[in-house]
Amino acid sequence: MDFAFDARTEELRGKLLAFMDEYVYPAEAVAEEQRARLASPWDTPAVVGELKAEARRQGLWNLFLPDSEYGAGLTNLQYAPLAEITGRSPHLAPTATNCAAPDTGNMEVLTQFGDEQQKKQWLQPLLAGEIRSAFAMTEPEVASSDATNITTRIEREGDEYVITGRKWYISGAMNPDCRIFIVMGKTDPDGADIRRQQSMVLVPRDTPGVEIRRAMQVYGYEDHSHGGHAEVVFDRARVPVSNLIGEEGGGFAIAQARLGPGRIHHCMRLIGMAERAIELMCRRAVSRTAFGKPLAQQGVVQNWIADARVAVEQLRLLVLKTAWMMDTVGNRGAHTEIQAIKIATPRTVVDILDKAVQLHGAGGVSQDFPLAELWTSARTLKLADGPDEVHQRSLARREIKQYL
Numbered sequence: 001m002d003f004a005f006d007a008r009t010e011e012l013r014g015k016l017l018a019f020m021d022e023y024v025y026p027a028e029a030v031a032e033e034q035r036a037r038l039a040s041p042w043d044t045p046a047v048v049g050e051l052k053a054e055a056r057r058q059g060l061w062n063l064f065l066p067d068s069e070y071g072a073g074l075t076n077l078q079y080a081p082l083a084e085i086t087g088r089s090p091h092l093a094p095t096a097t098n099c100a101a102p103d104t105g106n107m108e109v110l111t112q113f114g115d116e117q118q119k120k121q122w123l124q125p126l127l128a129g130e131i132r133s134a135f136a137m138t139e140p141e142v143a144s145s146d147a148t149n150i151t152t153r154i155e156r157e158g159d160e161y162v163i164t165g166r167k168w169y170i171s172g173a174m175n176p177d178c179r180i181f182i183v184m185g186k187t188d189p190d191g192a193d194i195r196r197q198q199s200m201v202l203v204p205r206d207t208p209g210v211e212i213r214r215a216m217q218v219y220g221y222e223d224h225s226h227g228g229h230a231e232v233v234f235d236r237a238r239v240p241v242s243n244l245i246g247e248e249g250g251g252f253a254i255a256q257a258r259l260g261p262g263r264i265h266h267c268m269r270l271i272g273m274a275e276r277a278i279e280l281m282c283r284r285a286v287s288r289t290a291f292g293k294p295l296a297q298q299g300v301v302q303n304w305i306a307d308a309r310v311a312v313e314q315l316r317l318l319v320l321k322t323a324w325m326m327d328t329v330g331n332r333g334a335h336t337e338i339q340a341i342k343i344a345t346p347r348t349v350v351d352i353l354d355k356a357v358q359l360h361g362a363g364g365v366s367q368d369f370p371l372a373e374l375w376t377s378a379r380t381l382k383l384a385d386g387p388d389e390v391h392q393r394s395l396a397r398r399e400i401k402q403y404l
């Protein structure tokens with residue numbers, strides 16, 4: 001078994017690491033300063049546009065997209081160590097390289113299922129980083145981890161679909177650059193097959209009847225750097241029938257296809273967050289003295305750092321194995337591994353970040369270090385893209401089935 005990365009991956013890693021040092025880390029404080037002076041906190045700080053231009057110039061662009069006609073054409077195994085690097089600065093680097101969720105998943109959907117007109121109108125500007133997008137599935141009124149519960153209606157009237165429903169936690173939707181929603185709703189709520197009742201439609205932000213009602217908070221924060229997580233109401237919003245993605249009844253299957261790569265991308269970036277936490281822990285531990293000796297000489301601190309290193313090495317191997325399986329046997333064949341990393345990675349990284357916060361004392365929960373925000377991001381990933389318990393349930397059922 002060869003654990004080395006191939007030549008193309010190494011080359012891109014080198015470029016990306018240099019890009020992070022030269023442009024991204026210095027831009028973190030600049031972005032915060034600029035945001036504080038923006039007319040609306042949901043607008044994009046100017047430095048983000050500068051980072052995007054530089055990343056694109058260097059060919060560090062659309063690395064996530066395996067389709068070489070539209071993206072970098074990397075395998076999951078090639079992309080994994082690159083996503084990890086961007087995860088070290090998750091509020092800037094993924095956007096800078098046009099590899100940020102939820103655009104990535106939406107671009108994948110349009111690449112795979114969009115028709116030529118949809119690609120021209122929405123995929124091209126997304127690939128160029130000119131607009132942002134959102135994915136609207138979750139609803140406050142129903143347990144949305146079970147997508148068959150979705151109640152939003154997509155009703156055909158002549159040459160139009162009329163969309164009625166209420167969604168929340170729609171990431172990115174507070175950002176005015178977010179111009180298009182992929183909305184999941186029911187075209188056939190009484191259909192016999194509960195997995196064929198749903199469809200997906202493209203709904204432009206400026207469609208009459210679309211209301212961005214409020215920004216939902218995350219542990220008391222408004223998540224400005226991710227474009228927020230909006231409550232969005234669709235009140236008889238009308239779009240042409242040509243805005244349907246794929247076929248009527250195909251929404252559930254598209255959602256499944258979208259989530260495999262989305263989940264592993266989150267896990268790759270989470271490993272980068274954990275690496276950043278370990279680095280910050282070590283720097284802090286050697287630079288602070290309490291009760292007569294540096295924190296680095298406290299056994300408990302050494303245990304936290306050692307345990308974090310062990311856990312990250314384990315996680316990375318599992319994520320890379322999952323990436324390799326997705327490349328070789330497909331997303332369906334890698335189902336167990338995708339679920340395993342989706343369960344293991346946020347859980348472990350939350351724990352590492354918690355220790356890093358503790359080691360930083362009050363600074364750990366402050367805005368002067370990235371740890372509090374990283375912790376919050378990692379914690380929400382125990383819910384977003386499917387709660388842990390849903391993945392545990394389905395993984396366990398597949399495991400047990402072998403013995404029935």
Ligand SMILES: Cc1cc2nc3c(=O)[nH]c(=O)nc-3n(C[C@H](O)[C@H](O)[C@H](O)COP(=O)(O)OP(=O)(O)OC[C@H]3O[C@@H](n4cnc5c(N)ncnc54)[C@H](O)[C@@H]3O)c2cc1C
Nearest residue numbers: 135136137138143144145169170171380384385386387389
């Ligand atoms: C920061 C953030 C960003 C998000 N971004 C988006 C987005 O962009 N677009 C979007 O559509 N959604 C988004 N979501 C929503 C997210 O995908 C949902 O919260 C998630 O799917 C769970 O749905 P729910 O909140 O309705 O919880 P519910 O379905 O009500 O589940 C609640 C809890 O019940 C338990 N549970 C559920 N099913 C089972 C089971 N089978 N076995 C055991 N326990 C179970 C779990 O503990 C689960 O957490 C985001 C959420 C967050 C927090």
